[in-house]
Amino acid sequence: MTPPPARVGQPATEIDTPALVIELNAYERNLDRMARGVAAYPGVRLRAHAKTHKCAVIARHQIARGAVGVCCQKVGEAEALVDGGVDDVLVSNEVVGRAKIERLVALAKRAAVGVCADDAGNLRGLNSAAGAVGVQLPVLVEVDVGAGRCGVAPGPAAVALARAIAESPNLRFAGVQAYQGKAQHLYDADQRRAAVDEVNRQTAAVVQLLREAGLPCAVVTGAGTGTWQFEAGGGVFTEVQAGSYVFMDADYGRVDGFPREFEQSLFVVTTVMSRPTPGRAVLDAGLKSLAVDSGPPLVHGRPGVDVVAVNDEHTILSVADPASGPRLGEQIWLVPGHCDPTVNLFDWYACVRNERVEALWPIVARGAVQ
Amino acid sequence: MTPPPARVGQPATEIDTPALVIELNAYERNLDRMARGVAAYPGVRLRAHAKTHKCAVIARHQIARGAVGVCCQKVGEAEALVDGGVDDVLVSNEVVGRAKIERLVALAKRAAVGVCADDAGNLRGLNSAAGAVGVQLPVLVEVDVGAGRCGVAPGPAAVALARAIAESPNLRFAGVQAYQGKAQHLYDADQRRAAVDEVNRQTAAVVQLLREAGLPCAVVTGAGTGTWQFEAGGGVFTEVQAGSYVFMDADYGRVDGFPREFEQSLFVVTTVMSRPTPGRAVLDAGLKSLAVDSGPPLVHGRPGVDVVAVNDEHTILSVADPASGPRLGEQIWLVPGHCDPTVNLFDWYACVRNERVEALWPIVARGAVQ
Secondary structure (H helix, E strand, O other): OOOOOOOOOOEHHHOOOOEEEEEHHHHHHHHHHHHHHHHOOOOOEEEEEOOOOOOHHHHHHHHHOOOOEEEEOOHHHHHHHHHOOOOEEEEEEEOOOHHHHHHHHHHHOOOEEEEEEOOHHHHHHHHHHHHHHOOOEEEEEEEOOOOOOOOEOOOHHHHHHHHHHHOOOOEEEEEEEOOOHHHHOOOOHHHHHHHHHHHHHHHHHHHHHHHHOOOOOOEEEEOOOOOHHHHHOOOOOOEEOOOHHHOOOOOHHHOOOHHHHOOOOEEEEEEEEEEEEOOEEEEOOOOOOOOOOOOOOEEOOOOOEEEEEEOOOOEEEEEOOHHHOOOOOOEEEEEOOOHHHHHOOOOEEEEEEOOEEEEEEEOOOOOOOO | OOOOOOOOOOEHHHOOOOEEEEEHHHHHHHHHHHHHHHHOOOOOEEEEEOOOOOOHHHHHHHHHOOOOEEEEOOHHHHHHHHHOOOOEEEEEEEOOOHHHHHHHHHHHOOOEEEEEEOOHHHHHHHHHHHHHHOOOEEEEEEEOOOOOOOOEOOOHHHHHHHHHHHOOOOEEEEEEEOOOHHHHOOOOHHHHHHHHHHHHHHHHHHHHHHHHOOOOOOEEEEOOOOOHHHHHOOOOOOEEOOOHHHOOOOOHHHOOOHHHHOOOOEEEEEEEEEEEEOOEEEEOOOOOOOOOOOOOOEEOOOOOEEEEEEOOOOEEEEEOOHHHOOOOOOEEEEEOOOHHHHHOOOOEEEEEEOOEEEEEEEOOOOOOOO
């Protein structure tokens, strides 16, 4: 783990760069907005997605504001969060392989831990490991409602898998997960709504099938920052798994509609390390501090200064007006292109309020990919 | 730091995934090939680029085979490497800001540490910090020979900066760095040679100008895996900074000519975590284990199984022949799209020889971006 980039109490201008910075006022407003927003839908709770922030401090803030718990994608993330004081974690993903399953059931002895499944053979592994340590593991059937990734079809296959869970002595059928990741980043609200109308329709149908089979769903979980109001308002989901709303990013900035209510609270703070020509500045952050899978970062609060390229260790900026252009050594704040994989590059959040470092939070699940 | 993904002695099939794996036979052949290759050019030494591997063990292997030392891009990387037993490190980049410069000169008391510069104001900061701790810091002038990134123009500006270094009591003018990063990944050998012909021409001219000004260059450093033979054979460079040759990646696999002599030795080993349809398999590695800035990873040794998409936590594969397609739980080895930023996602190399884990090497400079 690298050392923290600042000391508490320092001015933000003294943060060593590149550093991952949370602007705390915007961050807290985002948490409050989502907590109030979800509370307006009776029977729906937030299960905040911790794969975005990988931080036990933030997970506890979300739970303190009413989230039922968090979800994450990896057993290693769940371990780090439980060790950090989070007591309800859904692994919103399949867990395959004996070593990982043994870690999962060990964790389920210490906290409320659930998991998803889409394969009957996998269930046998889960059941046997759970029995060996004496836990009854909650398992959700993952259904594919259009994402084209994991999950069984939301018809008889889902009922068969749910029944297999219910009939496994050491497993408990907990409900279904129906997540349509592709819908989150459709920029147009009508397109997102149409995609989620289909999600809601298919999910309602499979929940009905399960109920008719004597397998009622205690939990129906899914959704994300881009679409959560559509799932929450559809009458079938009981949990929304939004994650990015905490931070936002350049790509979510292009999504219209209600996600716009959330503010950018996450920044990669950089320094101008070279001013080789009047029209060019070079920053000390590159691909090892900025994920570019969803496009490059954006320069924050510096009109006329734009990202031209992101190299391994440098970001190259164009400077429209050299007279007011950034000087060597100046801090430049960037809005990351995609928050989740950018967070995964850093070991610390430097948390800033009113231009001063107020806290340093470790990203305890950074790199916890196993 | 995450726990290692394996135990020494385990079969490779038991490595927990996703994991970063070095195939040691290919790795050692790559080290030997480059050592022999550079030795064929009198007056030229390898200064291996450690930004690729971020590992003190590998740096020591390179030095044991004749490298004059290593280079890296960040003070934090240099600190981790020196702490790991590497005694000659060039920071092949500008170091800007008081805190970073103080760390740089502190390190220069413990090892042979040099740095690049392209700004006279920056030199004053370096000189003053070096004086404060009583070291004489070697400084190279970075010249821009076509990369359009950092560096002064290779003419009178370079001479003026070199003179300013030579006249700074606590700095020593050590030579020039001329690196053309864009040339490395031109797939066509003739295009690469043409780009480096221009690099050699401009670099020779500035070295001549400096000599005429009474500022002889002890070191002329640059080049990379894609072009190193062109710089090494051009008669002006004394050091080649190749890094990727150790591992290679999917993008270097598209570069023709002599880089093809190096073998793929780096893999991200994954597991099939879902087999939702006969034509689709899903792997347990996504953007948090695979950098996609230079394109997606490639499936290794599995014809008819191809990468369709890389999501945050999953890679989706198409399976042409479901009958022989990968089964749930099977390991799939991927060739990373781009080695450097992929390495930076992991804390450990699991080193494999003859299908067995032989060593676990910590990636000590992972995340050392400051």
